[in-house]
Amino acid sequence: MPPRIVTLERHITEQQKLHPAASGRFTGLLWEFVLAVKMIAREVRRAGLIDILGAAGHQNVHGEKVQKLDEYAQERIAEAMLNSGSVCAMASEETPDMIPIPREAGRGHYVFLFDPLDGSSNIDVNISIGTIFSIHRKITPGEEGTLQDCLQPGYKQLAAGYVLYGSSVMLVFTTGKGVHGFTLDPTVGEFLLSHPDLRMPPRGRIYSINEGNTASWDPGTAAYVKHLKEKNEADGRPYTLRYVGTLVADFHRTLINGGIFMYPAAPKPKLRLLYEAAPMAMIAEQARGRASTGSGRILDIVPTELHQKVPLIVGSADDVADYETFVRKARPKT
Ligand code: AHG
Ligand code: MN
Ligand code: MN
Helix, strand or coil: CCCCCCEHHHHHHHHHCCCCCCCHHHHHHHHHHHHHHHHHHHHHHCHHHHHHHCCCCCECCCCCECCCHHHHHHHHHHHHHHHHCCEEEEEECCCCCCCCCCHHHCCCCEEEEEEEEECHHHHHHCCCEEEEEEEEECCCCCCCCCHHHHCCCHHHCCEEEEEEECCCEEEEEECCCCEEEEEEECCCCEEEEEECCCCCCCCCCEEECCHHHHHHCCHHHHHHHHHHHCCEHHHCECCEECCCCCHHHHHHHHHHHCCEEEECCCCCCCCEHHHHHHHHHHHHHHCCCEEECCCCEHHHCCCCCCCCECCEEEECHHHHHHHHHHHHHHCCCC
């Protein structure tokens, strides 16, 4: 018998049975998000043509203003969330403050946090980029979402996921019952379940870090990376280095193949807790991996500001545990 084709819609309907408290509003929100994603994916595919299509006065063939891809992604997703009528608070890596939700849009119980375009520096060189999202439930009373609703620790996320605009477009997400991956079939415009119940291998053989920062690493990171490069066939060393520079792409490879991705504390943390680290950490843990700052669980961090940055060490459970051991050993004794 050929494998059963499971569309995203069928999958969500089936998943809803696992969450007795789940409401149709959550599904509606996801639909709106998926529509925005399909529109972004279409623009990504045409990215190299935008200047041609939009020549003279920066208008495209439809007479629309030609936008930068990250602005376009930001606007499509924000608009989709307003259309869903299910969101009381929204914040994005691209805007300094929370995004206002007008009363007329209707307000629901969900808090939506996102990185509309991850890996922006890779757009112009035709390398994979992504979108990341995180969903919380409103915790403050009243109809309007507040900063407090956005600043919740990652372990409270209801859902988290990402879209990878790669050689194919994939949506990978979790609602706390495992991690599932869907691939967009461009011929029918549907996301089809291609990677059910993803599990990170307990150990990998690939490490991912910006090696250009070697001179500024903390001693623990430096000792750990040195260890990975030493030859020891018994435990698969030396590891192979892969670094795309798009978190979504580096994380996706780590999820599928195992290994470790590091953006350490030194020279300085770069990745944002709410829009990057926390959602990836939830996905990693749901896939039996681990996500750490090097000394603590990412999902336990209580955010203090919207654009807070944290070190992110994520990947196969055994590899991340090894990193933490190296960091612990390198710490000066007090
Ligand atoms: P963004 O494009 O959303 O600002 O994120 C870029 C991030 C992330 O995708 C990637 O892991 C990291 O920047 C790479 O940083 P370096 O160039 O410093 O290695
Ligand atoms: Mn990013
Ligand atoms: Mn971004």
